[in-house]
Amino acid sequence: MKEHILEMAVGLFMIVGFCAFGYLALQLGEVSFLTSSTTYIINAEFDNVAGVKKGASVQVAGVVVGSVAAVTLGEDEVAVLALKVDKKLKVPIDSMASVKSQGIIGDKFIQLSFGGDEENFKPGEVLRDTESSMDIESLISKFAFGSAE
Amino acid sequence: MKSNSIANLGNTGLYVLTDLGRMTLFLFKAFRGIFRQPFRFKELVRQVNFIGVGSLSVIFFTAASTGLVLGLQGYYSLNKFGAEGMLGSAVSLTLIMELGPVLTALMVAGRAGSAMCAELGIMRISEQIDALDCMAVDPFRYLITPKFIAALISVPLLTVIFDVVGIAGGYVAGVSLMDVSPGSYIEGMRSSVTNHDIWLGVIKSFVFALLVVWICTGRGYFVREIRGAGFGAESVSRVTTQAVVLSSISVLVFDYLLTAVLL
Amino acid sequence: MTSAIEFKDVTKSFAKKDGTVQTVLDSVSFSIPAGKTTVIAGGSGSGKSVTLKIVLGLMRADSGRVLVQGNDVTGAKGKELEALRTQFGVLFQGSALFDSLTVFENVALPLRERTKKTEEEIGSQVHTSLSQFELDGHEDKYPAQLSGGMKKRVGLARAMQLKPAIMLFDEPTTGLDPVMAQEIYQLFAKTQSEFGFTSVIVSHDIPKIFNLADRVIILNRGHMDVFSSPEEIQWSEKPHIREFVKMTMGDIYQSHLVEI
Numbered sequence: 001m002k003e004h005i006l007e008m009a010v011g012l013f014m015i016v017g018f019c020a021f022g023y024l025a026l027q028l029g030e031v032s033f034l035t036s037s038t039t040y041i042i043n044a045e046f047d048n049v050a051g052v053k054k055g056a057s058v059q060v061a062g063v064v065v066g067s068v069a070a071v072t073l074g075e076d077e078v079a080v081l082a083l084k085v086d087k088k089l090k091v092p093i094d095s096m097a098s099v100k101s102q103g104i105i106g107d108k109f110i111q112l113s114f115g116g117d118e119e120n121f122k123p124g125e126v127l128r129d130t131e132s133s134m135d136i137e138s139l140i141s142k143f144a145f146g147s148a149e
Numbered sequence: 150m151k152s153n154s155i156a157n158l159g160n161t162g163l164y165v166l167t168d169l170g171r172m173t174l175f176l177f178k179a180f181r182g183i184f185r186q187p188f189r190f191k192e193l194v195r196q197v198n199f200i201g202v203g204s205l206s207v208i209f210f211t212a213a214s215t216g217l218v219l220g221l222q223g224y225y226s227l228n229k230f231g232a233e234g235m236l237g238s239a240v241s242l243t244l245i246m247e248l249g250p251v252l253t254a255l256m257v258a259g260r261a262g263s264a265m266c267a268e269l270g271i272m273r274i275s276e277q278i279d280a281l282d283c284m285a286v287d288p289f290r291y292l293i294t295p296k297f298i299a300a301l302i303s304v305p306l307l308t309v310i311f312d313v314v315g316i317a318g319g320y321v322a323g324v325s326l327m328d329v330s331p332g333s334y335i336e337g338m339r340s341s342v343t344n345h346d347i348w349l350g351v352i353k354s355f356v357f358a359l360l361v362v363w364i365c366t367g368r369g370y371f372v373r374e375i376r377g378a379g380f381g382a383e384s385v386s387r388v389t390t391q392a393v394v395l396s397s398i399s400v401l402v403f404d405y406l407l408t409a410v411l412l
Numbered sequence: 413m414t415s416a417i418e419f420k421d422v423t424k425s426f427a428k429k430d431g432t433v434q435t436v437l438d439s440v441s442f443s444i445p446a447g448k449t450t451v452i453a454g455g456s457g458s459g460k461s462v463t464l465k466i467v468l469g470l471m472r473a474d475s476g477r478v479l480v481q482g483n484d485v486t487g488a489k490g491k492e493l494e495a496l497r498t499q500f501g502v503l504f505q506g507s508a509l510f511d512s513l514t515v516f517e518n519v520a521l522p523l524r525e526r527t528k529k530t531e532e533e534i535g536s537q538v539h540t541s542l543s544q545f546e547l548d549g550h551e552d553k554y555p556a557q558l559s560g561g562m563k564k565r566v567g568l569a570r571a572m573q574l575k576p577a578i579m580l581f582d583e584p585t586t587g588l589d590p591v592m593a594q595e596i597y598q599l600f601a602k603t604q605s606e607f608g609f610t611s612v613i614v615s616h617d618i619p620k621i622f623n624l625a626d627r628v629i630i631l632n633r634g635h636m637d638v639f640s641s642p643e644e645i646q647w648s649e650k651p652h653i654r655e656f657v658k659m660t661m662g663d664i665y666q667s668h669l670v671e672i
Contacts, residue, residue, distance in 0.1 A: 010194050013202045017306025020313040021351075028241065028342035057340050064336070102234065107340065187525075271511070280508035283468055284574075285497040286525045 040123035041069060042083045044097045044110070048132040049079040051108040052099055058083050058110045065089050068110060083110060083127075091127075092117040098131035108133065164376055171374065175367045182294030185287055192295040200261040200296075201303030205310070207256050212311040215248055216240065216318020223319070224327045233329045237337035240319035241312075245342060245350045246412075249312040251404050254357035257304055258396045262365035265296055266392040269369030270385035278370070293370070297362050304358030305351055312350065349411050356403055361396045368392035415443035415479075416578050416610040417467060422476035424462055436462050438634035439476065446577075449604065449611045449624050454631030455656075460614045463631070464582055467612075468500060469493050481577065498526065501571030501609070505583040507563040509555035515542070515566050516551040522573045537573070545569045545599070561592040565599065572603065579604075581613040585621075597624055630656060 049071060058066040066085030074080040085091065094115030101108045121127065223239045269292065272278050281288040316338070323329040368375065368388050375391070378384040419442050425435040436459040444450045454460050465471035466478060469488055477486045485496050509518050516538055523534045542548060545565040555563060564584065571579065581600070585593035601624060604611055615621045622628065622642035630637045630645070632652055639645050645653065 006198050007194055009202045010197045013197070013205065013303075014306065017201075017310055020309040021306070023313055024245065024309055024342075024347055025344075028245075028339055028347065055340060055343050057336075067340070275506050275511075276504040276508040277510055279470060280502065280504055280510075282470060283497055283500060283502040284522045284526065285494040286522070291525070 038087050039066060039084045040087055042085065042091060042121050042123070042125060042127055044081045044083055044127040044130055045074060045078045046081065046097075046099065046130045046132045047078065049081060049099060049108075050133045051101065052081065052110070052133070053108070056107065056109050058085055058112060060089070060112045060114065065112070081110065083112075085112075090120040093119050093121055093125075094129070095121075095127065096129045096131065097127055099133040168371075168375075171371060172363070172367050175370065176363055178289045179293045179297050179363070179366070182287065182290035183298070185290040185294075189291065189295050192291075193299055196295050196299030197303055199264075200257060200299050201307060204257055204260055204303070204307055207260060208253060208307050208311050209314055211252055211256055212249075212314035213318045215252060216244065216315035216320075217322045219243060219248075219315070220319035220322025221326070224323050224329065233323075233327075234333040235337055236319070236323045236329050237334035238341035240323070241316050241338040241342050242346060244312050244315040244319075246346050246353075246408070247404070249308050249315065250350055250353035250357055251400060253304060253308045253311045253354065254361055254400045255397055257300070257307065257358070258361045258365065258393055258400065261300075262361045262396055263389050263393050265362070266365040266369035266389045267385055269293075269366055270372040270388055273370060273372045274381060274385065288370075293366050296366055297359075300358045300362035301355060304361070305354040308350065308354035349407075352411065353404065353407050356407060357400050360399050360403060364396040364399065365392045368395070414446045414482075416446040416481060417444040417612070418479040419443070419463075420477045420479070422466065422473045422478060424459070424466065424471070424473050435634045437466075437473070440634070440636045441476075442629055442636055442638050444610065444612055445627065446610050447608055448626040449600075449613065450627045450629065451621050451625040452612065452614045452629045452631060453616060453621070455616065458631040459634065460616075460631055461582065464580060464612075464614055467580065468502065469496060498574060499577045501574065501576035501579045503564065503567045503571050503579070503581045503584055505586055507555070507567035509563055509566055509570070511555055514552050514554055515547065515558070518555070518566060519570045519573060522570065526574060541569045541572065560587050561595065564588070564596055568599065568603070572607070575607070576609060578610045578612065581611065581615070583615055584613060585615065597621075600624065632656065 052068060052071060054068055054071055056068045057064045058068065066083060066089070068081050069084040070082040072080045072082075081097075083097070091112060092115040094117040096113045096115070098111050098113070099108055100111045219240045220236065223236050224233060227233050227235050227239065269278070272292070278288050278292075281291055320331075320334055324331050324334055368391060369385075372378060372384055372388045375384075375388055378387050378391075419440055421439045421441055422437055423435070423439050424437040425433050427433055440463075452460055452463060462471060466473050467480070469485060473486065477484055479485070480496060481499060483496075485492070488496050509515075510521070513521065519538045519542060520534050523529055523537065527534075529537070539551075542551065545568060547562065547565055547569065550558065550562065550566075555566070558566065584596055584600070588596065600611065600613075613621060613624065622645075625642055628639045628642055628645060630639070630653065637648070637650065637653060639648070648654065
């Protein structure tokens with residue numbers, strides 16, 4: 001009987017431990033083999049994505065619909081972001097993507113503004129209508145020295 | 150006088166060298182014990198109960214208070230920049246990558262490591278280990294390997310439990326006591342923690358578990374060979390103190406090294 | 413007479429803290445006859461336990477050879493060493509019972525770890541030998557709950573489980589009162605006549621231990637003197653033996669012998 005209680009306690013400990021690990025992995029990390037079937041990728045080309053990191057959120061009207069899966073450099077010095085969004089989300093092909101930030105030093109995120117086209121993006125297609133990161137330095141110099149350019 | 154001090158230095162150097170070699174062979178034999186038959190599954194369960202289940206309460210309280218303090222302290226600092234929204238990310242990253250693995254390892258070293266060291270030390274001085282040898286029972290397979298495996302199972306699990314409890318503590322401090330919104334705490338956490346961070350924490354906890362169980366069982370096993378330990382009961386108490394101090398320091402050193410290499 | 417254990421020119425020395433070398437065994441040769449009782453005596457620090465450890469392979473001699481049952485075991489390793497050790501049963505000075513195991517589990521340990529017997533077979537064998545050593549009813553006690561004499565009996569029962577050819581006793585009566593010691597000696601004699609093993613007793617419990625001895629080996633500063641009977645020690649002309657006899661046995665023992 002005593003042996004029995006011991007084994008049960010150890011079993012319970014293992015379950016609690018693995019649940020905690022599961023929580024960390026599923027809630028905080030990104031488990032690709034679990035989420036890949038429910039998402040698809042749209043590539044978006046930007047002139048400048050300074051400050052956008054892998055894992056940054058993709059939002060529509062302030063609602064998180066996905067995340068940035070990869071940040072790469074495409075041809076002609078354009079930055080390509082792989083936007084991983086929910087499969088159920090239909091993105092019209094005349095939508096616009098812009099880099100925004102939460103507060104002045106906050107994290108950067110990608111905002112999608114939907115267009116009105118009937119046709120939607122298919123997985124892997126490229127979105128070119130984009131608005132790049134605001135360059136804080138040039139913004140400040142604009143305020144400080146009037147219109148610099 | 151001068152030549153005497155040089156001789157002492159050489160002596161100490163030789164001692165450190167043999168000690169390190171002894172401990173390395175010890176580690177090798179402990180792992181070899183996994184492949185020796187029969188494997189003592191019941192002893193493994195007993196050890197997981199001792200190291201894992203037995204440490205749950207101390208881990209829970211340490212994690213909860215660490216999380217609460219991180220929440221309050223983080224709120225105080227971030228509030229100055231109007232960046233309370235970052236609280237979730239700050240608390241979760243600190244816990245998962247640093248405090249979770251380190252504090253868990255230190256707690257286990259203090260609670261279970263010291264007990265393992267004293268147990269083996271007493272078994273050594275009362276000739277119980279010699280008795281195993283004489284019965285042709287491998288003391289590594291019989292005594293030490295189950296402790297190694299139990300530590301390698303328990304410590305990572307305790308670490309993730311520490312992480313989760315700590316994050317919950319941070320939530321209580323930030324959201325319930327202060328005025329951070331629940332959504333920004335949880336979203337901040339989700340968007341900033343990556344798989345890489347979680348893996349870093351897990352790898353650290355495995356390395357720390359190995360360090361603690363290796364040093365604590367090794368010191369106890371070699372209680373007679375350790376210089377300046379003395380004899381009898383006193384030697385066990387001295388060696389136990391040494392084992393806890395040594396394993397705590399090596400956890401902190403390896404924490405820095407692993408962060409530097411893997412971050 | 414075949415010998416169970418044979419030492420040939422065995423030397424063992426240790427480096428002391430101050431850098432000097434202490435020779436504990438200096439080219440020592442002796443043999444221990446099979447089926448008999450041999451007592452190894454000597455003052456503390458004379459190398460008694462070192463001799464025992466070399467026999468068991470817990471320590472290696474610097475030079476010389478050790479034969480056990482005719483096999484050279486000087487450089488034994490791994491499986492060889494394991495095979496060598498299964499021929500021995502050892503009763504340690506402090507009994508060396510496992511604190512975390514009950515009396516039953518202690519005695520059952522060699523059977524569980526070294527044989528393929530089922531739990532039932534082990535149970536019946538352990539119970540038989542426990543009653544043989546008058547330990548009935550103490551199966552579920554832990555070593556800390558036993559008296560010194562009982563611990564010795566449990567230790568003896570445990571050492572006997574694998575039916576060893578050679579039994580080694582390390583200071584078997586240390587920490588026991590004289591009555592208890594006498595009982596233990598009687599138990600040794602009884603079990604030996606029953607199982608017919610070779611027994612080697614390391615002790616400084618002189619002269620009582622001599623009653624058991626067929627042969628006595630006296631260790632002194634790395635040297636060894638072998639006597640075929642306890643009485644022979646009395647007639648030795650060597651000055652250090654005479655001194656040893658006078659120191660350990662006193663005049664009482666001598667006069668006692670004279671009376672006989």
